[in-house]
Amino acid sequence: MLVVDAHEDIAYNAICFGRDYRRSVLATRRLENGTDIPAHNGIATVGSPDALLGRVAVTFATLFVAPKSKNPSPWDILSYNDEKQAYKLAAQQMDYYERLNDESEKINLIKTLPDLEAVLATWADGKEIGDHQQGLVILMENADPIIEPKQFEEWYERGVRIVGPAWQGTRYCGGTGQPGPLTNLGRDLLNIMADFNAILDLSHMAEESYLEAVDRYEGVIIASHSNPRRFRNSDRHLSDDMIRRLAERDGVMGIVLYNAFLSNTWKKGEKLPLATVIAAIDHVCQVTGSAAHVGLGSDFDGGFGLESVPDELDTVGDLWTIGKALREHGYHEADIQAILGGNMIRKIRQILPES
Ligand SMILES: [Zn+2]
Numbered sequence: 001m002l003v004v005d006a007h008e009d010i011a012y013n014a015i016c017f018g019r020d021y022r023r024s025v026l027a028t029r030r031l032e033n034g035t036d037i038p039a040h041n042g043i044a045t046v047g048s049p050d051a052l053l054g055r056v057a058v059t060f061a062t063l064f065v066a067p068k069s070k071n072p073s074p075w076d077i078l079s080y081n082d083e084k085q086a087y088k089l090a091a092q093q094m095d096y097y098e099r100l101n102d103e104s105e106k107i108n109l110i111k112t113l114p115d116l117e118a119v120l121a122t123w124a125d126g127k128e129i130g131d132h133q134q135g136l137v138i139l140m141e142n143a144d145p146i147i148e149p150k151q152f153e154e155w156y157e158r159g160v161r162i163v164g165p166a167w168q169g170t171r172y173c174g175g176t177g178q179p180g181p182l183t184n185l186g187r188d189l190l191n192i193m194a195d196f197n198a199i200l201d202l203s204h205m206a207e208e209s210y211l212e213a214v215d216r217y218e219g220v221i222i223a224s225h226s227n228p229r230r231f232r233n234s235d236r237h238l239s240d241d242m243i244r245r246l247a248e249r250d251g252v253m254g255i256v257l258y259n260a261f262l263s264n265t266w267k268k269g270e271k272l273p274l275a276t277v278i279a280a281i282d283h284v285c286q287v288t289g290s291a292a293h294v295g296l297g298s299d300f301d302g303g304f305g306l307e308s309v310p311d312e313l314d315t316v317g318d319l320w321t322i323g324k325a326l327r328e329h330g331y332h333e334a335d336i337q338a339i340l341g342g343n344m345i346r347k348i349r350q351i352l353p354e355s
Helices: 010-017 025-032 037-041 048-053 083-103 113-121 149-158 184-195 207-216 240-248 275-288 321-328 333-351
Strands: 003-008 056-064 107-109 134-141 160-164 199-201 221-223 252-255 294-296
Touching (some): 003 134, 003 252, 003 294, 003 333, 048 056, 056 113, 056 333, 083 107, 083 134, 107 113, 113 134, 113 333, 149 160, 149 184, 199 333, 252 275, 275 294, 275 321, 294 333, 321 333
Parallel strands (some): 107 134, 134 160, 221 252, 252 294
């Protein structure tokens, strides 16, 4: 059994909050004890040592920058006024991932199929815990750092394999809280991404943009971190119709393990049972009639932490317990493996180049 986590903002957290990904979650919690980081960004749940112990073999690691907000906070060091700034800030995050790749034997950037197979081989039967390695696939969340569509080539060369054009609305399309269609620039970007066989990440795309993109995009699609609206009714999430359209194109959606995205009524400080995660996963399976279109996109370091995640999940090393809960719910072994990681691996195998 292997786990794929389709959404973590590792570099953003390293640069904004000094969260070294090579550190264990426990070490980060100790270091941040008495600082205002946990109050602002949540109690840490992400670290490579924990991921490795929890059999997280592959993580989709983001380049994430935000437009400058109207009420700037001291933490806004990765926000931008224009696309040139966005480009620079995202490039710093790419530098961070390259450093992780160069300096850690355990962490590898996955840019090609052989890169992926090399990581998976470290988890093969007969390998020991000390052999395991983790692969990072680079996902750009919010495409404003792509200065113009043809400049995507440069990002692809550096290793970006997945692009989500939206966060809020961007120059490319409508986004969360900012409804709207794909722009002409967005249509150009999709054409160029398809030429490179990159994955289109539909998460955060406004419904109108989403529906056009699902039909228009010729390459592979996922929604790296989106939940069913059935449990959390907001434009950030997917209606049953949107889920069906994703599945018709063999897309996969990663369930976000954030209480506020799993319930319409959850309030900070309340507990939420792990069963709510199983209900979200099960809903996607029921709507699509298959276990092939759902995975995990924890978003565990996406501005919340331990205080806001379902019971039984303490760190990213506990994602496998969702498999245990699915088993207790009557899921078959092959489907559990697909949901925990196999579905997302199927998608990246389709797009990674041979060399
Ligand atoms: Zn996000």
